[in-house]
Amino acid sequence: MQKRFILLKIILLICFASVIFRLGLIMFVEHEAYFARAKIQQIKKEEIIPKRGNIYDRMGRELAISLEKESLFIDPASLKSVQAVNVLKNYVKVNPEQIEKLSEKNIRFLWLQRKVDSDLAEKIKALKIEGVGSVIEGARFYPKGFLASHVIGFVNIDEQGMEGLERQYDQYLRAEKTLKTVTVDARGKKLSQGDLKDVKGNDVFITIDEGLQYIVEKYLDEAVKKWQASSATAIMMDPFTGEILALANRPTYDPNNLKSIKNIGIIRNRAITDLYEPGSTFKIVTATAALEEGIVKPYTKFDCSQGYIEVGGKKIKDVHRNGVLTFEEVIQKSSNVGTIKIAMMLGKEKLYQYIKKFGFGEKTGIDLPGEISGYIRAPQKWSGTSIGAIPIGQEVGVTALQILRAYSAIANGGYLVKPFVVSDIRSPDGNILYKSVIQRQKIISDKTAKIMREILKKVTEQGGTATQAKLDGNDVAGKTGTAQKYDPKTHRYSKDRFVSSFVGFIPAQNPRIAMIVVIQDSKGAHYGGVVAAPVFKAIADEALAYLNVPRDDARQKGLVVTFDTQTNEKVAVVRR
Known part of the structure; x- marks a missing residue:
């Protein structure tokens, strides 16, 4: 029994010494490598959705503003269920043949429908179909509708100015895409909102009343x-x-x-x-x-x-x-x-x-x-x-x-x-x-x-x-x-x-x-x-x-x- 006890002590000392040695290596020799790996896992780069600048009349009344809307996308390689595609067809336009071709080529991204109404987005997300996701995008809105449309103009789906002031002053109104740093836990849940504020374009004030x-x-x-x-x-x-x-x-x-x-x-x-x-x-x-x-x-x-x-x-x-x-x-x-x-x-x-x-x-x-x-x-x-x-x-x-x-x-x-x-x-x-x-x-x-x-x-x-x-x-x-x-x-x-x-x-x-x-x-x-x-x-x-x-x-x-x-x-x- 005495010999066994001594042997156990020796084994424990060896294990403890190994742990101490390993910790020493991690803390003093391999510290930078492990720190970099932890940083990669805990810190994530996230794109800030840029907001286009507003257009105001001469009295400061809004004529063009930017909102946030959800855009739906699918991962063709993941969406292999014919039943899932048939369910989606009840809500949005879907081309099963296109999805199948992209899936065979291992394409991982396809827009389903961009800048949809919140009600439709919630209905589709509630289906919890694997391979279907959503992202937030900027969406242009004109509060006065038809009013002064030939002066203000409009933007395309990517918020690029196409007509009117939206086109003439596009370089001022648009905001460049920017990345912000956020911290996440082991499951990818955000622990912070990042270190940058919202990115917004410049505001244009016009002579129109x-x-x-x-x-x-x-x-x-x-x-x-x-x-x-x-x-x-x-x-x-x-x-x-x-x-x-x-x-x-x-x-x-x-x-x-x-x-x-x-x-x-x-x-x-x-x-x-x-x-x-x-x-x-x-x-x-x-x-x-x-x-x-x-x-x-x-x-x-x-x-x-x-x-x-x-x-x-x-x-x-x-x-x-x-x-x-x-x-x-x-x-x-x-x-x-x-x-x-x-x-x-x-x-x-x-x-x-x-x-x-x-x-x-x-x-x-x-x-x-x-x-x-x-x-x-x-x-x-x-x-x-x-x-x-x-x-x-x-x-x-x-x-x-x-x-x-x-x-x-x-x-x-x-x-x-x-x-x-x-x-x-x-x-x-x-x-x-x-x-x-x-x-x-x-x-x-x-x-x-x-x-x-x-x-x-x-x-x-x-x-x-x-x-x-x-x-x-x-x-x-x-x-x-x-x-x-x-x-x-x-x-x-x-x-x-x-x-x-x-x-x-x-x-x-x-x-x-x-x-x-x-x-x-x-x-x-x-x-x-x-x-x-x-x-x-x-x-x-x-x-x-x-x-x-x-x-x-x-x-x-x-x-x-x-x-x-x-x-x-x-x-x-x-x-x-």
Whole structure:
């Protein structure tokens, strides 16, 4: 027994010494190797789901935000059960043949459906099908739906900007993917949430006003429905700064439901991508040039009694036969004959010079994708009829924004402004990364601009072509446009397809807004003064109330007009 006890002690001492020796090796010799292995097992790299920056209107109201949604995936190599595939088919689209092929190739990942509703995700996870999993992804959401969709644009499934501001400022809005370090236990359960905060892109603040945008879209919808128009555009801008306050096109789309788009042309921003012949709205170029060059005075007379003028063997008529008209009456009554006579006095070289001065034939530089430069030929390429056609808005191609910018130069005292939509961009911590700068260039004198404002105001008064644009309480200055569409099949101007437009600014002497309304292919009527002018009036009336712009007559009576946002009614308050 004694010998056995001694032997046991020796064995235990040897074992204990071995353990001590092994611990010594681990602690002092192999420490780094074991520490590295433990770190691999306890520390895990996890991808942070980046959030795209938000888009806000000028008042800080959300127009585009990022949410988190679950995306479902499968491991084809694990999902071998035909029964499991049949169960999934009740919830999402599944291609059994594709899964089988991928399984044979030992492919371990396939998207099942991305960014699904939470209810569907929970139902599928509750099935507990082996090989089916989910991950969290960022999902773009547009709280106002259709509102300003052509300005904001949209992103694709991977949150890359595809249209509008989402595309133009994608580099600012998107956030790069980042990994964070988390600690886990032996079963892989998280013990910490990591050492990095959420990753978020920069926020974009724009000049669009949600309230004004709503007003514009409401009345544009009514006009399209009333006139059964094929399309329509309206733009509202601050004529002094170039800030776009509202911009809308019809037809439109909901960026939250891109699958419903059947015609890809719906996403086109017609305000800056579509050319049209402007018709009589283009007459201000000739009129302004003649005044600026001192060729005419407001009361210079022109004989328009024939009702037509022959240019290059072609007769160009007035809608109504006029007698002798003064220069300002030529514009007020939109006389083609009078305008062409003024253009002939001016000459094609000078006319072309002012066309370019007003920015036609070149991009406005607005910070939206897809803008085109328009179309205007150099004088040496004009035909024998061009000096008659171009002054009245034919043989030229413009965008609605180009026309609006030209009228804004009359409104603001002679400056051609650069339109813009983004006012500033801010980092997640509030630092300003970009701030817009007002850009404008003097193109005509204050005197000429003032005379033109007075003339354009008379267009909406008795005897003018746009009496339906006149407001109660505020003077409106503007011009109608009625242009026949050119038919490429017959190589003639159509007799039943027209572009009806009205462009102007209000209040006439101290403009707060400049606006253009363009309606294509209206049914039942086609004159700009009948189709587009009433839309301008309806929008302007409500917009001025929304902006609390005093009525011209209220200024004299000591009244201020305010707007009740709850009841959408105007309220006149006595100024104390």
